[in-house]
Amino acid sequence: MSASQRFPRRAPWLASLLFATAFAGCSFPLRESASGVRVVTAAPPSSRENYCAWYGTRDGDILYFGESAFWSTMRAGGGDPRADLEHPGPQPIGRLDLRTESLLEPIEVGSPNSHSGVWDVLVSGSSLWYTTFFESAGRVDLAKGDVQRLPALGRGLNEWTQGPEQSVLVTRYGNGEARSGSVVMIDAAGALRDEWLLPDPPDAVIAPKTPGWDAARSRLWLSSDALSRKAGTPIGNPTYILDLANRSWQRRDEPELQFVAFGPEGTGYRAQLRDRRLELVVDPPEAPARSILLDSNFPAAFDFVQDIQPGPDGRVVVTRWSGRLHLIGATGKLRDIQLPRLVEGGLYYSAVLRGERVCATYCAGVRVVCANATRG
Numbered sequence: 534m535s536a537s538q539r540f541p542r543r544a545p546w547l548a549s550l551l552f553a554t555a556f557a558g559c560s561f562p563l564r565e566s567a568s569g570v571r572v573v574t575a576a577p578p579s580s581r582e583n584y585c586a587w588y589g590t591r592d593g594d595i596l597y598f599g600e601s602a603f604w605s606t607m608r609a610g611g612g613d614p615r616a617d618l619e620h621p622g623p624q625p626i627g628r629l630d631l632r633t634e635s636l637l638e639p640i641e642v643g644s645p646n647s648h649s650g651v652w653d654v655l656v657s658g659s660s661l662w663y664t665t666f667f668e669s670a671g672r673v674d675l676a677k678g679d680v681q682r683l684p685a686l687g688r689g690l691n692e693w694t695q696g697p698e699q700s701v702l703v704t705r706y707g708n709g710e711a712r713s714g715s716v717v718m719i720d721a722a723g724a725l726r727d728e729w730l731l732p733d734p735p736d737a738v739i740a741p742k743t744p745g746w747d748a749a750r751s752r753l754w755l756s757s758d759a760l761s762r763k764a765g766t767p768i769g770n771p772t773y774i775l776d777l778a779n780r781s782w783q784r785r786d787e788p789e790l791q792f793v794a795f796g797p798e799g800t801g802y803r804a805q806l807r808d809r810r811l812e813l814v815v816d817p818p819e820a821p822a823r824s825i826l827l828d829s830n831f832p833a834a835f836d837f838v839q840d841i842q843p844g845p846d847g848r849v850v851v852t853r854w855s856g857r858l859h860l861i862g863a864t865g866k867l868r869d870i871q872l873p874r875l876v877e878g879g880l881y882y883s884a885v886l887r888g889e890r891v892c893a894t895y896c897a898g899v900r901v902v903c904a905n906a907t908r909g
Contacts, residue, residue, distance in 0.1 A: 601650025
């Protein structure tokens with residue numbers, strides 16, 4: 534059975550991904566360029582498809598990141614989100630040594646029959662979790678090197694976050710059915726512990742994107758796409774908050790939550806867009822939340838907050854598609870730098886800080902771009 538037979542070619546729950554590609558070829562406003570730029574490029578994983586670097590996760594001095602040909606194959610396929618499934622290909626997880634800013638051999642988690650690339654990754658304990666979206670998710674035992682696939686969890690799994698009681702949480706953006714998605718809780722061994730279905734309003738399918746677990750308050754924050762049931766097109770980006778105690782969802786339609794993350798000490802970071810004002814809400818467990826204005830004229834038609842990475846030293850880096858990075862120091866001081874736009878249509882995904890350097894995955898070939906985190 535071919536990949537196109539196994540998966541419907543234009544599922545409504547992928548409509549927002551199609552919508553997002555309209556931004557990819559547009560011009561981003563340029564800011565002051567970063568200094569000390571170093572571009573590290575890996576050999577192409579495949580001669581048939583053009584892979585690029587996706588979401589990243591840091592473990593000590595190693596930056597792990599997914600590698601996928603999704604964007605390039607969809608563009609080449611006339612906007613078909615399933616074009617990546619036409620040909621088998623590897624499923625690599627890239628690795629960058631942050632000390633030397635050099636690439637290590639990737640971890641291959643696929644098989645000869647794999648089609649979808651690796652999307653999001655998360656290090657939790659000794660496990661490196663990964664999603665492939667169209668195929669099964671899995672985990673790598675970093676101590677032993679063993680790869681475990683998790684087909685029982687089903688398809689459509691997208692973004693990870695750390696969960697309660699040594700669990701991990703992952704969003705199910707959709708599964709091909711005409712209903713809203715869910716958030717899946719998985720234990721440290723890879724077994725399903727729970728699954729929370731999103732509300733299913735009559736006019737829309739809710740497709741969850743980024744999860745963020747607030748351990749201090751036992752709440753789950755969730756960004757989402759609301760897709761029209763009739764046309765399958767995006768009609769909103771509501772925020773959902775799950776109160777775990779009574780398993781009830783609260784919906785907020787404004788402001789738009791673009792990304793959410795929690796630091797190791799429990800502080801929450803929410804990138805929110807209200808009109809054209811992009812703000813970072815910093816929400817400590819035992820203090821009032823405060824807002825930091827990141828951009829008063831955010832170009833929402835061409836840019837997006839793709840990741841927030843809190844570091845163990847209290848610093849935070851917010852990554853935008855355009856390569857504009859917002860660096861927040863441990864004292865709350867804000868500094869912006871602009872990474873170079875090297876390739877037309879390239880998208881920055883995940884940036885992490887180490888010392889006075891910052892390194893970001895770049896979806897334009899398998900690239901990581903590093904630069905000085907301070908001007909000069």
